[in-house]
Amino acid sequence: MTSAFAGGGGQRSLPVPDGLDGMRLDQAVSRLFGLSRTAAAALVDAGDALVDGVTRPNSHKVKAGSWLEVTLPAPPAPPTVVPQAVPGLRVIYADDDIVVVDKPVGVAAHPSPGWTGPTVIGALAAIGHRISTSGAAERQGVVHRLDVGTTGVMVVAKSEQAYTALKRAFKYRDVEKRYHAVVQGHLDPLRGTIDAPIDRHPTHDYRWAVVSGGKPSITHYDTLEAFPAASLVDVRLETGRTHQIRVHFSTLRHPCVGDLTYGADPTLSARLRLDRQWLHARELSFLHPRTGEEVRFVSDYPDDLERALRILRD
Structure with a gap:
């Protein structure tokens, strides 16, 4: 649900619709005014969301027909x-x-x-x-x-x-994007395709998740090297959703090493001296927008990822 009120500051007043009856106040404010749950909760905590003229906690269950008065921050x-x-x-x-x-x-x-x-x-x-x-x-x-x-x-x-030309090429998947990732454990099968829809996480802001009804998301992978605790994989994206590789491998219970946001083991991350996900955009190829000739570009691993690989191989 996208609110017509999103995007502007000032005071807004409206009755709680039937469809939101029994919903938490912060969730109702989020839905009605197009805010994130975090922003809605902060607004309620600040006393800027009144129910029938009274401040209520975030956990308050709103009733259909109750009057909501919300003071939205300036954009x-x-x-x-x-x-x-x-x-x-x-x-x-x-x-x-x-x-x-x-x-x-x-x-x-x-x-x-x-x-x-x-x-x-x-x-x-x-x-x-x-x-x-x-x-x-x-x-x-x-x-x-x-x-x-x-x-x-x-x-x-x-x-x-x-x-x-490039926007069209990315939209219609005429660009080859290859990533290298080190994921925890060993994938079974060693080569495969992950086809699972992705959308925003239902309860965590700034995270994404495999959810029913999400956008189609397809990831192809091939194991390049296996270590006792992890695997180096070559990844080819057929789609390009936000956090796609991180979400897909986390869903398989093989999160990218170092990716604490999506469930990586903090002990292993510390041993590898990583403070971010082991994920690198290794190769990009596409038709040059003017000449029409295929161009291909490759990036070497940066020092922190190379160091983590050395530790895994020792």
């Missing part, structure tokens, strides 16, 4: 691109249409609400790359993304022609 200012040099970010290839980078850990693809760290777009602006003006202002030129904690190869469009 945050849209994020802007700030040119900022990013140590470790390497340009693999650049021409008038595309720029391909090797993204280090701790760098977001583009600015977003709540993120104050470095971005790929900001780094490219700092070194003088002109990026396509298509897309929202803060993510112009971005045709696909890597998680902040995922390293590896990523392409950004510089020309409008490239942006249109």
Whole structure:
């Protein structure tokens, strides 16, 4: 359910609809006003959600017909691109249409609400790359993304022609994306396909999950090397959902090593000296948007992932 009220600040008043009868107050506020559960709970805690003129706790069960008065915060200012040099970010290839980078850990693809760290777009602006003006202002030129904690190869469009062509190529799966991951345990079978729909986690903000009715999500994998406690796998994505690899392998009870968000063993993570998931965008290939010729780019493992592999092999 998406509310017509989402996106603006100020006071809103409306009766609780029949469909929300008996629901927790924070959940009802979330549903009615298009807020995350965390934001809704904070709003209730602050006394900015009244039920029939009275403040109530988050656990209060609302009744159909009760009057909700909510004071919504002003919408945050849209994020802007700030040119900022990013140590470790390497340009693999650049021409008038595309720029391909090797993204280090701790760098977001583009600015977003709540993120104050470095971005790929900001780094490219700092070194003088002109990026396509298509897309929202803060993510112009971005045709696909890597998680902040995922390293590896990523392409950004510089020309409008490239942006249109690459967006279409990613949408229709004409791009080959290969990742390497180290997952806990040993997969059975050693080679296979995970076909399970993904959507937002029903109870945890910022997490995703395999859920009935989610978006179709397909991951192909092949075990490259097995260690006593883990396996190095080559992963080919047929779809590109948020956290797809992390969610799929966690669902199989083989989470990416170091990925505490999705159930990795903290003891093993500490032994490997990892503070993020062992997941690397290893290879990206696609038809160049201007020449039509296939181009292929490969990224080497960064130092922290290489070190973890050495420990596993010892």
